[in-house]
Amino acid sequence: MTPGDIEDAVAAAMPRAVEDLKALVSIPSVAFPGHPEEEVHRAAAAVESLLRDAGLPTVRQIPVAGSFPAVYAEAPAPPGAPTVLLYAHYDVQPPGDPALWDTPAFEPTEIDGAVYGRGAADDKSGIITHLTALRAFDGRFPVGVRVIIEGQEEYAGERLERFVEENPDLVRADAIIVADCGNPAVGDPAVTTSLRGMAAVTVEVRTLKDALHSGSFGGPAPDALSALMRMLVALHDDNGDVRVPGLEKGVFDGDAGTDEEFRQGAGVLDGVSLVGTGSIADRIWGSYAITVTGLDVPTVSGAVNAIQAVARARVTIRVPAANDPKTALSDVTAYLEAQAPWGVHVTFSDVSVGSGFQAPAGGPARAALDRAMTRAFGREPRDVGQGGGIPLVATLQRQFPEAELLLFGAEDEAARIHAPNERVVIDELRRVATAEALFLLEYGAS
Incomplete structure (x- = not known):
């Protein structure tokens, strides 16, 4: 032929x-x-x-x-x-x-x-x-x-x-x-x-035996969802860069295009900023990224006036090609535990890793x-x-x-x-x- x-x-x-x-x-x-x-x-x-x-x-x-x-x-x-x-x-x-x-x-x-x-x-x-x-x-x-x-x-x-x-x-x-x-x-x-390699884990926070009426107990009773949110927010600094010790920024010797090209390809809304620092190539190919890909909490449509006893999140870590996803996962889980407020109970499960x-x-x-x-x-x-x-x-x-x-x-x-x-x-x-x-x-x- x-x-x-x-x-x-x-x-x-x-x-x-x-x-x-x-x-x-x-x-x-x-x-x-x-x-x-x-x-x-x-x-x-x-x-x-x-x-x-x-x-x-x-x-x-x-x-x-x-x-x-x-x-x-x-x-x-x-x-x-x-x-x-x-x-x-x-x-x-x-x-x-x-x-x-x-x-x-x-x-x-x-x-x-x-x-x-x-x-x-x-x-x-x-x-x-x-x-x-x-x-x-x-x-x-x-x-x-x-x-x-x-x-x-x-x-x-x-x-x-x-x-x-x-x-x-x-x-x-x-x-x-x-x-x-x-x-x-x-x-x-x-x-x-x-x-990039990948690691993923489900983090669970527990604070109470059961959910409680927010009117009767709201204030001193620890809310699992609030605790989890504080932990997840702590994963990034104000620029959007990962702040977990050990997960340092990297560089990529290549061109991923301009910020504007990335905005168009990603469908970023007008007025919404990109997050992180460095070139686009550095951010998506050379550095770590952490994303919360799911939450187990009550839906807005089904919400009741209750303090949550348990909340869960699925956390995904993207790992630069030369780095070890298992080490990155260990760094992230240790950091989340360190950020947990009020002595809440934190467990990790459903771990998945893949090399770069x-x-x-x-x-x-x-x-x-x-x-x-x-x-x-x-x-x-x-x-x-x-x-x-x-x-x-x-x-x-x-x-x-x-x-x-x-x-x-x-x-x-x-x-x-x-x-x-x-x-x-x-x-x-x-x-x-x-x-x-x-x-x-x-x-x-x-």
Whole structure:
């Protein structure tokens, strides 16, 4: 096949790719506790069927201890050709408040050249990228292909890390494509070379045996919610920088754009300031970030005049690539305990950690990818960092130090992953799938 044949094949496959994406997005495959597990299994079965249809001779679901199954597929390498591992995940974030969505989260909707719905970008677009690239070869792949699509990346993804450590031969490859990243903007190609690690914990504060009437006891009775709020506010200084000892600010040798570009991409409201100090790249790729991602307290609509006996918060820590998330978690929990007022009882639970990633200098696979992306996008890709984490990547780097890890995908900064109205741009999906297929062609020839 020629590069032109690849481009034509991917273009012809796009209508089917969009329909397959919509079918996947319609499955609410949320792997968080409290959500229907059968929907996650239904997504695994759908991915298994799609991989069979892509011409891979071996496809199966494989159990992952304590987690949902991964979907695995492989095709042998032609004589002398390298092997490429393709990774994505089929689970998604919870949709959150339905009222914040313009269209239902699990009813994929095509609007102005984009598909909207939970998981349309993160990371079912990654699955469709792999499928569309593989379909371009009609079962005659120029490299050995291994595919692993996991089912619990968004929640407790370390379970697949343990599986890889125990089954290295199953995923061994010369190059590894992780299609769970994206570009700074649509049409602006990029390869992610740095990932922050992540740690998360639930902090619980208890002050009373039971909630109390605020009129009869308000004043001297310690309010668990007030105590928790004081602890959480203490995590940042007045500029918004993290003030936890040990979590020092860092720098990133790269450009993430201007403050104004960031404001537009993040949808920051007029008159609302950005927080923290340093460049945008320093703040999102080189430094720690702490976010309160959830609170267990009475809702406003159901509030009664009571002093709360217990309050909980989910705290997430983003960790610079070179630093240890377990150490960061220890620093944060120790600091929260030190900030706890009035002798309140503080406990921590539901811990999750994932290591960061820093890519070494590029080799032949990166060179082939650069050429492929340049042809697909009409411009050379640039190196970027990513503030989020992908738990498996550090394990793959540690397990296979000679393999080249290539992180890219069809997401972009305006895709609203993990937020209402998530979307992926169809033309961006085409360009990324084209780049992946061109990479497989060229890497196989080299």
